[in-house]
Amino acid sequence: GQSLEQPSEVTAVEGAIVQINCTYQTSGFYGLSWYQQHDGGAPTFLSYNALDGLEETGRFSSFLSRSDSYGYLLLQELQMKDSASYFCAVHSNYQLIWGAGTKLIIKP
Amino acid sequence: KAGVTQTPRYLIKTRGQQVTLSCSPISGHRSVSWYQQTPGQGLQFLFEYFSETQRNKGNFPGRFSGRQFSNSRSEMNVSTLELGDSALYLCASASGEGSNEKLFFGSGTQLSVL
Numbered sequence: 001g002q003s004l005e006q007p008s009e010v011t012a013v014e015g016a017i018v019q020i021n022c023t024y025q026t027s028g029f030y031g032l033s034w035y036q037q038h039d040g041g042a043p044t045f046l047s048y049n050a051l052d053g054l055e056e057t058g059r060f061s062s063f064l065s066r067s068d069s070y071g072y073l074l075l076q077e078l079q080m081k082d083s084a085s086y087f088c089a090v091h092s093n094y095q096l097i098w099g100a101g102t103k104l105i106i107k108p
Numbered sequence: 109k110a111g112v113t114q115t116p117r118y119l120i121k122t123r124g125q126q127v128t129l130s131c132s133p134i135s136g137h138r139s140v141s142w143y144q145q146t147p148g149q150g151l152q153f154l155f156e157y158f159s160e161t162q163r164n165k166g167n168f169p170g171r172f173s174g175r176q177f178s179n180s181r182s183e184m185n186v187s188t189l190e191l192g193d194s195a196l197y198l199c200a201s202a203s204g205e206g207s208n209e210k211l212f213f214g215s216g217t218q219l220s221v222l
Contacts, residue, residue: 096153101149
């Protein structure tokens with residue numbers, strides 16, 4: 001079967017760094033995406049990794065290891081506006097398989 | 109460039125009724141996919157349309173159906189509504205070429221079934 005696992009909730013302090021992990025089990029894998037969703041809002045695209053390694057976009061970075069079926073999203077210099085749910089999603093056979101999401105709680 | 113537009117924003121229906129939701133993708137995008145999201149859950153894939161053809165389908169009962177028109181606008185229909193169908197229904201558009209690595213989501217339709 002196909003599955004993704006990510007922590008349900010992560011708490012961090014404003015200004016700190018936080019890492020959200022995602023492990024997956026799927027066939028026909030060809031990429032891993034991350035999306036951010038604020039309460040009441042629509043998911044918005046953050047990053048996409050097709051190859052092993054780190055992709056950096058401003059304060060956000062995403063990492064993929066295909067051999068380990070593992071990826072993570074790294075958020076630096078956390079701001080209160082980063083409080084949201086973060087979803088990893090695996091691209092597989094013209095489908096996106098989504099994790100259940102990680103709620104990021106940021107404390108001042 | 110206008111974003112993805114979903115209508116209506118909110119819907120209240122009763123069990124047994126049917127409902128049609130609409131989605132207008134970003135101009136030039138040919139792929140429209142639909143997702144169901146319930147509180148605390150990830151997005152459950154319903155189906156994807158590309159150039160008026162259903163390209164992929166998730167594991168939902170036949171009560172859930174959709175279609176795409178020649179202008180890429182898409183509709184989703186749910187017949188014989190059940191209480192468990194209460195959810196946020198999200199539509200996403202993409203170019204549809206290659207690996208669909210980036211989806212653009214609409215604000216969703218919040219459906220409540222009473």
